[in-house]
Amino acid sequence: MSVERDRKAVALAVGPALLYLLLFFLAPLALIVVYSLAVNDPRGDVELALTLENYRRALDPVYLAVLARSVGYAALTTAISLLLGYPVASAVRAMDRRRQAAMLALLIIPSWMNLLVKNYAWIVLLRREGVINTLLQAAGLIDAPLPLLFTPWAVVIGLVHTYLPFMVLPVYAALERMDWRLVEAARDLGANRWQTFRRVILPQIRGGLVVGCVLVFIPSLGAFVTPDLLGGAETLMVATVVENQVLQVRDWPFASALAIALMALVIGALLLYRRFGGEAGQERVL
Amino acid sequence: MTTGRASRVVLWLVVAFLYAPIAVLVLYSFNDSRFSAAWQGFTLRWYARLFQSPETAAALVNTLIVSIPSTLVATVLGTLLAVGLHFYRFPGRGMVELLLFLPVVLPDILMGVSLLAFYVAAHIPLGRLSIILAHISFQVSFVALVVRGRLQEFPPALLEAARDLGADQVRAFRHVVLPLLKPGILAGALIAFALSVDDFVITYFTAGAGASTLPIRIYSMVRRGVTPDINALSTLMLVFTLLLVALALRLQRAGAERKDSVVPTREP
Numbered sequence: 001m002s003v004e005r006d007r008k009a010v011a012l013a014v015g016p017a018l019l020y021l022l023l024f025f026l027a028p029l030a031l032i033v034v035y036s037l038a039v040n041d042p043r044g045d046v047e048l049a050l051t052l053e054n055y056r057r058a059l060d061p062v063y064l065a066v067l068a069r070s071v072g073y074a075a076l077t078t079a080i081s082l083l084l085g086y087p088v089a090s091a092v093r094a095m096d097r098r099r100q101a102a103m104l105a106l107l108i109i110p111s112w113m114n115l116l117v118k119n120y121a122w123i124v125l126l127r128r129e130g131v132i133n134t135l136l137q138a139a140g141l142i143d144a145p146l147p148l149l150f151t152p153w154a155v156v157i158g159l160v161h162t163y164l165p166f167m168v169l170p171v172y173a174a175l176e177r178m179d180w181r182l183v184e185a186a187r188d189l190g191a192n193r194w195q196t197f198r199r200v201i202l203p204q205i206r207g208g209l210v211v212g213c214v215l216v217f218i219p220s221l222g223a224f225v226t227p228d229l230l231g232g233a234e235t236l237m238v239a240t241v242v243e244n245q246v247l248q249v250r251d252w253p254f255a256s257a258l259a260i261a262l263m264a265l266v267i268g269a270l271l272l273y274r275r276f277g278g279e280a281g282q283e284r285v286l
Numbered sequence: 287m288t289t290g291r292a293s294r295v296v297l298w299l300v301v302a303f304l305y306a307p308i309a310v311l312v313l314y315s316f317n318d319s320r321f322s323a324a325w326q327g328f329t330l331r332w333y334a335r336l337f338q339s340p341e342t343a344a345a346l347v348n349t350l351i352v353s354i355p356s357t358l359v360a361t362v363l364g365t366l367l368a369v370g371l372h373f374y375r376f377p378g379r380g381m382v383e384l385l386l387f388l389p390v391v392l393p394d395i396l397m398g399v400s401l402l403a404f405y406v407a408a409h410i411p412l413g414r415l416s417i418i419l420a421h422i423s424f425q426v427s428f429v430a431l432v433v434r435g436r437l438q439e440f441p442p443a444l445l446e447a448a449r450d451l452g453a454d455q456v457r458a459f460r461h462v463v464l465p466l467l468k469p470g471i472l473a474g475a476l477i478a479f480a481l482s483v484d485d486f487v488i489t490y491f492t493a494g495a496g497a498s499t500l501p502i503r504i505y506s507m508v509r510r511g512v513t514p515d516i517n518a519l520s521t522l523m524l525v526f527t528l529l530l531v532a533l534a535l536r537l538q539r540a541g542a543e544r545k546d547s548v549v550p551t552r553e554p
Contacts, residue, residue: 006374009455013370014382017363017426021385024423028400031407088300091293103297110304112531114484116504117520121307123512124314124323131310134323161304222393224487229508239395246399246491259399266392 029263036256044250054257063241067261070238073152073227074220077159078167081216082209084160085167092168093175104172111165119158119229126154126230150232158226166215174208214273218266238262308524315517332518342519345503351414352489352499353482356421361475363422364429369463371430372437373445389424390431397424398491405492412494420492421482428481429474432538436470469537476534480527 036054039047057063092103110118125131126148133145148154178201186196224239231237238258245255315333319326336342371382389397401420402412410416440463448458464471486501493502500523507516 005455007376010370010374010376013366013374014376017367017430018382018385020363020426021389021423024401024404024419025389025397026385028404029396031403032400035403084296084300087293087296091297094293106301107304109528109531110308112480112527113308114486114501114504114520114523114527116486116501116508117311117523118308120504120508120516120520121311123508124311124517125307127512129321129323131314131323138324161307164300164304218391219393222395224393224395225505239393242395242399243491246402252403255399256403259396262393263396266396270391 032256032259035252036260038253038256040251040253044252046252054253055261057254058257058261063258066236066238066241067265069236070221070262071265073156073159073235073237074217074223076156077163077220078213078217080156080160081164081167082213084164085171085212086209089168089171089175092172104169107168108165110161115162115225116229118162119226122154122158122161122230123149149230150235152231152235154230155227155235155237158230159220159223162223162226163216163220166219167212170208170211170215171205172208174205178204210273214269217269221265221269222262311517312521312524315514315521317514317517320514332514333522335515336518336522339515341498342500342503345498345500348414348497349483349499352417352421352497353479356418356425356482357475357479359418360422360425360478361429361471364426364474364478365433365467365471367426368430368433368437369459369467372434372440386427386430389427394485394487395491398488401488402491412492412496414497416492416494417489417497417499420488421485424485424488425478425482429471429478432474432477433467433470436467436473436538440466473534473537476530476537480530480534483530484523484527 034048035046037050037052039049039051039053041047058067088107092100092107095103123130127133128145128147128149130149132148133142136142137145182200182204183196186200191199222239223237224243227235227237228240228243239262242255242258242262245251245258249255314323316328316330317325318329318331367382367386371379371386397420401416401423404410405412405416410419444462444466445458448462449455453461483499484501485499486505489499489502490505493499498506500519504516504519504523507513507519
């Protein structure tokens, strides 16, 4: 039909949401890009400028350590999720159809539970007077409570607990799509388990694994609640520093630079995903 | 063959790992002991206390005042956007898709901080309105994604038929697209509502001092120390969001033969 009318329809359908996202999503992001190049005046106001000083400061050893720790925890969380997620997904795939659906639901439901609630549950378990210490003491295995909470492991366990479901789903989808006749052929031709996995399964599910890793890595990297509730001073991650700079120190330019650094890391991860997960483009990212 | 007993063991260990902490939390919401982790008997008094707490009641009211309007607006915007992207090709379509995808993948802290900066610069006062505006901006994407999933099953011939019979685009949308899409739109709305009710990080930054929602309330309670009231409130939160999601999934599945669900996991 007429191009003119189509154009109007597009404007009507896409326009409102597009305007909304431009105003309440993109403009705020652009604003912190501008702030990250500005100067913080002593009263906590932003003085517009064009300086890279905030980024230089973000690379000071103290903050570089925080950035490195964030990447490290996120990478560890991703690795653990991968090591657990693959066997989980393949065990689900080996089930019959009806049990597969039920099991997938069981694995995904926790991703819908409130983040604070999930992390708080670990406080109940891990704190000094918590369930684990109480049980261990009652069993006579330890004399004094173990310091479990506010440790790096508490943070990583919390992150794995929160984001593991995001790994299982894409890996399962990839296994489900795979051509399993190739696996039988490899076995018939005398390949052992490892060879079959390396040469036949892995190349076919690589896209799913990459998607899973990106879906776990990105939110872990930017996690705010988990390190805040389960971690301590030595487990500081970048989101907590950003929050602190904004709400306590009121240094908007520096907080913005840190936020942009985090965003750069996220975009880097997304580009890796497009590069290596690209050929498996059918993968739903959601 | 490739999936031996070991994988099944890992599967059940992972299920236990995912659920055990939640189960303990729920169990302890019924424990008749204020401080100790030892079991002292069954009680409902933490729930009773919760219902008497004015702060919790205020947080509940705030949550509804925020989540209902934001969900309504996001559902309209997201549905229109999904329909536009599905039925039309236009310049810049790829950019719109990218813009839609970003709020889903970017860590919440980035949206929270940037929106706060924006509100301060634009002199938008912090409170319930600023939270509503913030929630819409991430809800739109989720609604659009769910509705688009549903549109994949939409028979294109139907729309052509409607047009051939003389319906203009607005009419075709109202009388053909919308009725068929209704379950998908409802599912999207429920998901958006659940996300809004559950959101902590973005709300935390955009709420200001006055308006506290349920997740903010839980956070400030946890910061002040572990008490059984938190277990009770957490349990109620869990029940509420899981009911919403279960309903959304049912709607999503209704009529859709495709086994793989288009309902996204909570966050990417």
